[in-house]
Amino acid sequence: MARSINLAVIPGDGIGQEVVTQGLKVLSAVLPQDVKLESRQYDLGARRWHETGETLPEAELEQLKSHDAILLGAIGDPSVPSGVLERGLLLKLRFAFDHYVNLRPSKLFPNTATPLEGRPDIDFVVVREGTEGPYVGNGGSLRTGTPAEVATEVSLNTAYGVERVVRDAYERAQARPRKKLTLVHKNNVLVHAGHLWKNLFDQVGQEYPEVSTDYLHVDAATIFFVTDPARFDVIVTDNLFGDILTDLAAAVSGGIGLAASGNINPTGAFPSMFEPVHGSAPDIAGTGKADPTATILSVALLLRHLGHEPEAARIEDAVSADLAGRSGARTTDEIGDAIAVRVAS
Amino acid sequence: MARSINLAVIPGDGIGQEVVTQGLKVLSAVLPQDVKLESRQYDLGARRWHETGETLPEAELEQLKSHDAILLGAIGDPSVPSGVLERGLLLKLRFAFDHYVNLRPSKLFPNTATPLEGRPDIDFVVVREGTEGPYVGNGGSLRTGTPAEVATEVSLNTAYGVERVVRDAYERAQARPRKKLTLVHKNNVLVHAGHLWKNLFDQVGQEYPEVSTDYLHVDAATIFFVTDPARFDVIVTDNLFGDILTDLAAAVSGGIGLAASGNINPTGAFPSMFEPVHGSAPDIAGTGKADPTATILSVALLLRHLGHEPEAARIEDAVSADLAGRSGARTTDEIGDAIAVRVAS
Numbered sequence: 001m002a003r004s005i006n007l008a009v010i011p012g013d014g015i016g017q018e019v020v021t022q023g024l025k026v027l028s029a030v031l032p033q034d035v036k037l038e039s040r041q042y043d044l045g046a047r048r049w050h051e052t053g054e055t056l057p058e059a060e061l062e063q064l065k066s067h068d069a070i071l072l073g074a075i076g077d078p079s080v081p082s083g084v085l086e087r088g089l090l091l092k093l094r095f096a097f098d099h100y101v102n103l104r105p106s107k108l109f110p111n112t113a114t115p116l117e118g119r120p121d122i123d124f125v126v127v128r129e130g131t132e133g134p135y136v137g138n139g140g141s142l143r144t145g146t147p148a149e150v151a152t153e154v155s156l157n158t159a160y161g162v163e164r165v166v167r168d169a170y171e172r173a174q175a176r177p178r179k180k181l182t183l184v185h186k187n188n189v190l191v192h193a194g195h196l197w198k199n200l201f202d203q204v205g206q207e208y209p210e211v212s213t214d215y216l217h218v219d220a221a222t223i224f225f226v227t228d229p230a231r232f233d234v235i236v237t238d239n240l241f242g243d244i245l246t247d248l249a250a251a252v253s254g255g256i257g258l259a260a261s262g263n264i265n266p267t268g269a270f271p272s273m274f275e276p277v278h279g280s281a282p283d284i285a286g287t288g289k290a291d292p293t294a295t296i297l298s299v300a301l302l303l304r305h306l307g308h309e310p311e312a313a314r315i316e317d318a319v320s321a322d323l324a325g326r327s328g329a330r331t332t333d334e335i336g337d338a339i340a341v342r343v344a345s
Numbered sequence: 346m347a348r349s350i351n352l353a354v355i356p357g358d359g360i361g362q363e364v365v366t367q368g369l370k371v372l373s374a375v376l377p378q379d380v381k382l383e384s385r386q387y388d389l390g391a392r393r394w395h396e397t398g399e400t401l402p403e404a405e406l407e408q409l410k411s412h413d414a415i416l417l418g419a420i421g422d423p424s425v426p427s428g429v430l431e432r433g434l435l436l437k438l439r440f441a442f443d444h445y446v447n448l449r450p451s452k453l454f455p456n457t458a459t460p461l462e463g464r465p466d467i468d469f470v471v472v473r474e475g476t477e478g479p480y481v482g483n484g485g486s487l488r489t490g491t492p493a494e495v496a497t498e499v500s501l502n503t504a505y506g507v508e509r510v511v512r513d514a515y516e517r518a519q520a521r522p523r524k525k526l527t528l529v530h531k532n533n534v535l536v537h538a539g540h541l542w543k544n545l546f547d548q549v550g551q552e553y554p555e556v557s558t559d560y561l562h563v564d565a566a567t568i569f570f571v572t573d574p575a576r577f578d579v580i581v582t583d584n585l586f587g588d589i590l591t592d593l594a595a596a597v598s599g600g601i602g603l604a605a606s607g608n609i610n611p612t613g614a615f616p617s618m619f620e621p622v623h624g625s626a627p628d629i630a631g632t633g634k635a636d637p638t639a640t641i642l643s644v645a646l647l648l649r650h651l652g653h654e655p656e657a658a659r660i661e662d663a664v665s666a667d668l669a670g671r672s673g674a675r676t677t678d679e680i681g682d683a684i685a686v687r688v689a690s
């Protein structure tokens with residue numbers, strides 16, 4: 001457990017700044033007096049790109065390496081061509097810092113919205129691969145803009161990359177009471193990538209005899225997300241399937257306003273990065289309507305990653321109590337204040 | 346409107362034979378006396394593969410071309426390595442017969458199950474591209490089975506292929522009362538394929554000024570499928586996203602037992618193929634528990650495609666009435682009988 005935390009903060013675009021402010025408020029409130037918190041803000045995102053054309057210059061990438069962890073708000077703005085900031089900043093960080101475990105827990109807290117009838121018992125975590133698959137940016141186009149255009153996207157998958165994330169997922173499953181791990185892929189169509197995943201899933205599984213396993217095609221998995229989400233404990237899946245499934249998971253378990261995530265490099269070679277699953281929501285930026293809870297829960301994941309388990313749990317308990325007690329609409333600031341008060345007491 | 350229908354029937358695996366039998370029963374019952382129905386069964390699927398190693402021999406592919414349409418039950422069996430039958434038979438047919446429109450309507454009929462609270466008004470249709478994208482089988486693996494393995498999957502997208510399916514979707518949107526078309530992709534990450542789709546979507550849209558349009562990333566789309574499915578009218582999307590979204594669509598609108606689909610070649614150059622969205626469900630094969638309704642609704646799509654609109658509508662009305670009146674569990678056969686009686690009267 002570190003006696004000091006040297007944090008990089010990337011507020012980003014839209015509601016990013018607003019939610020990050022609340023995350024930092026709760027972080028300050030929860031940390032013991034003797035843990036020194038330093039933080040530095042990085043001005044990256046749409047504004048910076050418009051001004052300088054830069055998304056993530058090498059110098060700043062270097063500086064970011066010196067931090068213990070990164071807290072990110074949200075990236076993306078309609079004024080910037082689609083993909084520029086996502087690939088030039090967010091994904092660049094995930095890839096440069098080898099965030100191969102994209103951790104996305106889903107838990108249906110009391111008194112939160114779910115579109116599902118009967119409020120099923122939802123408490124699972126998706127371990128999404130973060131550095132391979134269709135996200136590698138290995139596509140191209142030929143005769144662009146003509147009727148003869150051909151565009152490709154290549155999904156790259158390596159035994160190296162799949163084995164390590166699968167192993168991480170087994171470790172997490174092993175540490176949970178139900179000890180259940182589900183692989184999600186589409187190995188009846190994407191046979192090469194699918195077989196690589198399935199073979200390594202089976203192979204690594206031999207080292208975890210206590211973990212029970214199953215396999216689902218991604219299309220079938222979406223059905224269970226809405227008809228029987230309680231069946232899931234830990235899910236491991238590829239980068240793109242994980243992207244899709246975790247938005248759906250958020251939707252059924254309290255909404256995108258509550259979904260936290262960690263982009264984790266378990267080796268510690270580079271700082272891990274924590275961010276809400278939601279986007280920059282430019283339509284509500286500045287209105288005080290953004291829910292900072294997902295960012296606050298991401299701060300809990302950040303603390304757990306840095307070895308501050310009691311503080312992480314205190315935030316999660318505070319969020320749970322806050323949600324249970326809430327009634328009526330509150331501003332971004334009010335939610336942050338309420339949770340900060342709870343963790344401090 | 347054809348005065349005769351020369352049908353190819355591929356029952357396939359698992360519950361395939363059972364549901365196809367009911368589909369044919371309803372087809373016979375609904376057709377006017379003067380429409381001659383001929384059909385020929387093709388023995389393709391797991392049994393055939395085990396016996397001969399064949400999935401879809403050239404000779405049979407040739408024979409299939411002579412039919413007006415194909416009715417397919419389900420393909421896939423746990424005794425066959427994953428992908429062999431899917432790619433060697435089902436996808437081979439979709440690609441060989443250039444089924445570029447994979448049509449998948451979702452409608453929440455009265456008295457049917459939905460996991461969604463408040464029973465939203467669901468009535469949309471997904472136009473899934475059927476001949477390109479990550480389904481082209483253009484992947485491979487290097488150093489297979491070793492710790493140095495690399496596996497790829499290539500998504501191929503052409504202006505030719507995207508433009509025609511997008512146009513088909515605009516035509517369908519134009520013909521519906523709400524005239525709304527949503528493009529679903531992931532153009533902030535899959536920028537090359539995504540931009541091809543988005544550009545053609547915008548370009549073709551200029552020819553359909555009455556159709557209102559919007560764009561959603563696939564992850565965000567899954568959220569709306571469970572929080573606000575009523576917002577959708579027609580959706581056009583890529584092969585893999587369409588696969589995932591239509592299982593989710595089925596889950597929220599009555600379940601996979603009701604989801605019909607058509608693999609359509611709008612040019613008529615090859616026979617179109619109609620099948621339930623569900624799989625072969627080997628666990629319930631032979632138990633009489635399979636719901637043949639999805640296959641029966643697929644027969645309605647088949648009739649509509651062949652110009653028999655009144656008969657198609659009669660089947661859909663009969664299914665709606667049957668569902669509204671049902672109570673308690675019924676066998677596969679009982680459901681087929683009940684609907685056949687309704688369409689005949």
Ligand SMILES: CC(C)[C@H](C(=O)O)[C@@H](O)C(=O)O
Pocket residue numbers: 075076086087090091243277533534564
């Ligand atoms: C913004 C986008 C690039 C990102 C992703 O696709 O990973 C987001 O959807 C997420 O899930 O973090």
Ligand SMILES: CC(C)[C@H](C(=O)O)[C@@H](O)C(=O)O
Pocket residue numbers: 188189219420421431432435436588622
């Ligand atoms: C069986 C499988 C190959 C198929 C697909 O992925 O298209 C199925 O899931 C479907 O949706 O028809």
